[in-house]
Amino acid sequence: MSVTLKDVAKLAQVSPIVVSRVLHNKAEGVRVSDATAERVRQAAAELNYKVNIWARNFRAQQTMMLGVLNGMGFDRPRFNDGPRYFATLMDGIVDGAFRHSYSVALCPQLLGDDPSEAVTDGRFDGLVWYSITPTDANRATLAACRCPVVIVHALSGQYGGKHPTVICDNFQGIGLGVDHLYELGHRKIAFMIEGDAMNVESEARLAAFKSHMARHDLPPAETDIIDVRKDREALKSYLSNKPPHTALMVHADGLAADIIRFAPKYGIRVPEDLSVIGFDSTEFCDELKPALTSISQPLFEMGNRATDLLMKAISEPNIDPVELVLPCGLDVRGSTGPARQTELS
Amino acid sequence: MSVTLKDVAKLAQVSPIVVSRVLHNKAEGVRVSDATAERVRQAAAELNYKVNIWARNFRAQQTMMLGVLNGMGFDRPRFNDGPRYFATLMDGIVDGAFRHSYSVALCPQLLGDDPSEAVTDGRFDGLVWYSITPTDANRATLAACRCPVVIVHALSGQYGGKHPTVICDNFQGIGLGVDHLYELGHRKIAFMIEGDAMNVESEARLAAFKSHMARHDLPPAETDIIDVRKDREALKSYLSNKPPHTALMVHADGLAADIIRFAPKYGIRVPEDLSVIGFDSTEFCDELKPALTSISQPLFEMGNRATDLLMKAISEPNIDPVELVLPCGLDVRGSTGPARQTELS
C-alpha cells in the first residue's frame, strides 16, 4: 500500500536497516559510507518514502501522545462551554506537549463498552486530568490508569498523594484581592459563594478570605459570608436590603457579573457604593459595565507546567510527585474603587 | 512490561488467538466452547489484562485518529485566540469524531524537521483543515497529504475540486441580514469590510450583499461599500462625517463591535440613527450595548459534518468529493431597529 523501508532498501540495493540508519538516525551514530547513504537518500526521494510513525512508536513501545480528560470523567472536553477556562488551559497543555514533541489527543471515545478503557488501553503515555472531582468513581478510574496522570486544579492530598498536581495559589490570590480593597480604604468586606456541590476551590478561597481578613484585624462575622449556594434569590435579597458592606469578594466571575448587572436595579452603584472583585479574570470582565476587577489564574502556565510534570513522571516513574502551586494575579478594572464613607440611603 | 494476550493465553492454557477471539471478537463469530471462554475471561480478569490499542491499530493499518490543522498551516490550533470560532468548530469535530469512534489530535509537533511531515507520516486516518488560505505552500502541503482532507471554510474549487469541503452559506446568510433591514424600512444600507489580506469569505459576503441589494432594487453605489482594509482610521472618519446610511452590514463581528463602541462618541445612536449587523454571532454580541444583531455560522454543525465527510472519504477513497454548504442563521439583538426618517444633524 504505502512505501516502506523495504521498498527503499530494494531500490537502493541495501538492507532495510541501512535505510533506517541513513534516514532516521542521529548524524553522529551513523556508520554508513557516504556513497551508500546518498544512494539510499535518492531512492527514498524517488519513491517519496515517509516513515510510518505508528510502526516506529509501536516498536519503541511509546505513543508520544498525551491525553486530556476533564470534568467529571469521560464527558468529552468542551471548548465552548462556560468561560474560556478550559480553552486557555488547553493552549498551555498543547504548547507544552509540542515543546516535548508530544501530541495531544482529546479524551477519546472508547472502542470498548467501558469509557474508562481509554485510560488503560495504552493509548497515551500520560494524561492530564482537569477539574476532577474526588468521587469514588473518579478515584477508581485514577487508580486504574496505566500511565502517569497529572491532576490540574487539585492538591495532591485529595488523591492519596500519588500524582503530581497543579493548582493556582488560591490563598495568595485572595490575598491580592483583600489587600487591594484594604488599600482602597475598605473595612467592611463580604465574601460571596455559590454552587450546588461543595467546590473545593471555592472553599479554599473562602478560607483564604477569612485568613487574610484576620491578618488585617478584620475577622469576618457570619453575616460577612453570603452563601447563595442553595438559593440564588439570596443574592437579590442581599442587594435589596442596603448591603452593610462597601466591598464584595466573589468566589467566581459568573456570580460577580450578575451582581454588576443586578446592582443598578437596586440603586447600588458599582464601585461607588460597592466594590466587586471576581475570580478568574474571564474575558467577559472587560465587557461588563463597569469592567470587573478580578483575580486571575495562570491557566496557560498551569497547563504548560502540567506537561512538564508529565514528562518527568514518564521518564522517572518512581520519583515523588510534585505539587505545583502557581501564583495568581490581580487584574484591576473598573469595579473596585475607594470605599464609600456613608451608609446607603 | 504490560500484560499481553500471550500472558493470558499461558494462564488459561490456550493459544493467544483464542484469547483474542474470546475477549475482542463480536459475539456471533466466536467459535469457542463456553468452558474455554470462561477460563480465558477469568485469566484475563486475574491478570487485569487490557488490549494494547496501538498494537491493534498497527496490525489493522489504521490509526482511528483524526487530525486538525488550522490557520495558515502548521501554527498549532489556539483555542483562546480571537472569538470562539475555533472552539465551537472543534466541539463539532470532536463530537463527530467520537460518534465515529475516532479520536482527535491537535496538529502535532513533528518528529522531523519539517512540520509538514505530520501529514505524511501516517499519523492520521484523516485531517480537517480549517480556515486554510490558498497559498502555494498550503496547496503543496495539501497535495502531499497521504490521507483524506476535509477543508472547512473553503469551496472545493479553490483547491482543484479534489477535497470535500464544508462552508457556511455566506450568500444566504447575508440575504437574511439584508432582508431583515429591508423589512425594518432601511433603504440606505452600507457594507463595511476590513482585513489586511484578501479574505475569501469576506469577499463572498460583499458580493452577496451587492446581489441581495440588487434584488431589492437597491444596487449599492461605490460609496456604499466602506473599505477600511488599509486604514482603520477610515472607520472613525466615516462615523464623524454624518453617515448617509441608516444601516450598516459589517463583514465580521469584531469590526461591528468597534462601531457600536465608537458610535456614541460621534453622537450616533445605535440603532436609532444607525442599525448595525455583524457576522458570526460571537458570544460578545450579547455583552455589547446595544447587543449586536449578527448572522451566525453553524460552526458546531460544520465541524460535525466535516467528520462525516472524512469518514466517507476514508471508507470510499475514490468517491467524488462533496461540497457541503450549510445555512446561516440570523440572531436579532438590539443593534437593529426601524430606519430613521431624517438626516443626521
Next chain:
DNA sequence: ATGAAAGCGCTAACAA
C-alpha cells in the same frame, strides 16, 4: 473448536 503460521513497519542487538 482450537491452533500454527505469518506479518503489519520499524529498529536494537549482535554478527560478519
Next chain:
DNA sequence: TTGTTAGCGCTTTCAT
C-alpha cells in the same frame, strides 16, 4: 561498513 535475526502485540488465514 553492512547485514541478519528477532520481536514489539495483535489478528487474519488456513489447517487441524
